[in-house]
Amino acid sequence: DQQVKQNSPSLSVQEGRISILNCDYTNSMFDYFLWYKKYPAEGPTFLISISSIKDKNEDGRFTVFLNKSAKHLSLHIVPSQPGDSAVYFCAATAETQGGSEKLVFGKGTKLTVNP
Amino acid sequence: AAGVIQSPRHLIKEKRETATLKCYPIPRHDTVYWYQQGPGQDPQFLISFYEKMQSDKGSIPDRFSAQQFSDYHSELNMSSLELGDSALYFCASSLNYNEQFFGPGTRLTVL
Numbered sequence: 594d595q596q597v598k599q600n601s602p603s604l605s606v607q608e609g610r611i612s613i614l615n616c617d618y619t620n621s622m623f624d625y626f627l628w629y630k631k632y633p634a635e636g637p638t639f640l641i642s643i644s645s646i647k648d649k650n651e652d653g654r655f656t657v658f659l660n661k662s663a664k665h666l667s668l669h670i671v672p673s674q675p676g677d678s679a680v681y682f683c684a685a686t687a688e689t690q691g692g693s694e695k696l697v698f699g700k701g702t703k704l705t706v707n708p
Numbered sequence: 709a710a711g712v713i714q715s716p717r718h719l720i721k722e723k724r725e726t727a728t729l730k731c732y733p734i735p736r737h738d739t740v741y742w743y744q745q746g747p748g749q750d751p752q753f754l755i756s757f758y759e760k761m762q763s764d765k766g767s768i769p770d771r772f773s774a775q776q777f778s779d780y781h782s783e784l785n786m787s788s789l790e791l792g793d794s795a796l797y798f799c800a801s802s803l804n805y806n807e808q809f810f811g812p813g814t815r816l817t818v819l
Contacts, residue, residue: 627807636712636798636810637751682750695741695764696800696808698750 596620597685599699607707612670614702616683619664623685625694628657628668631680631701640681641668673706680704710734712811714799720817721789729784729814733801739763740782741808742774745796757782789818 598617606612614628624645629637643650643657643666650657656669670677680701686694713732721727733740739758743751744767753766757776768774771789776782786793794817800808 629810634812634815636714636800636812639807639809642807694802695753695756695766696743696751697753700750 594619595700596623597683597697597699599681599683599702601702602700603703603705605705605707606673608675609672612668612673612677612704612706614668614670614681614683614704616666616668616699617664618666618685620685620687620697621664622687623697625686626657626659626666627684627686627696628655629682629684629698630677631682637682670704673704675706675708678704678706712799712801712809714797714811714814716814717812718815718817720819722819723789723791725789725818727786727789727816729786729797729799729816731782731784731799731801731811733780733782733799734803734809737780737801737803737809739802740776740780741800741802742768742782742784743798743800743810745798745813747795749795751798754784786816791818794818 627642628640631637641655659666680703682701683699684696715730741756742754745751754768756764760776774784796813798813800810802808
């Protein structure tokens with residue numbers, strides 16, 4: 594079962610407009626959420642994160658919103674730039690018995706920003 | 709800034725062969741994670757190490773083993789390779805359970 598879901602496999606927006614990527618999760622034990630950006634043939638690059646005690650975190654053009662009651666988070670990119678075109682993964686963590694915090698990923702959303 | 713280093717970047721093996729993937733975490737990071745990403749799939753957690761001790765285990769086949777050495781680098785050993793093991797293998801490191809930083813990955817192809 595997919596504990597982290599990104600229901601939109603792809604999204605296309607115009608340069609300068611807002612990109613909104615959505616993510617839903619089912620495991621209420623998740624307490625930390627992250628967004629990663631991935632280009633082909635490269636590893637995921639950390640973008641932004643949010644703790645479950647917050648509902649918003651902003652870093653430059655990137656803002657992540659968390660709605661715990663709905664088990665939903667979203668990543669807003671504004672303004673979108675062609676260089677933002679990549680696959681975006683939503684990920685969540687919960688401390689495990691072993692003490693580590695493995696990431697559980699969604700299947701990713703491919704964002705295309707058109708000039 | 710230093711990043712996670714993985715070697716080799718590409719590896720081609722025959723079925724039933726063995727493979728060893730190496731990961732060098734960011735200096736001073738104390739936790740290493742291994743993930744497997746199959747074609748068109750999301751990365752799946754395999755195993756992690758904290759301060760050279762195995763801290764968690766995910767969907768890692770018994771044919772695979774891993775360890776973290778005194779210099780904090782980690783190796784993923786894969787034996788009796790199968791066609792289905794063809795995937796991207798990512799290593800990530802973190803400090804104090806903060807954000808995980810990923811290496812560029814090793815693309816393993818099993819023929």
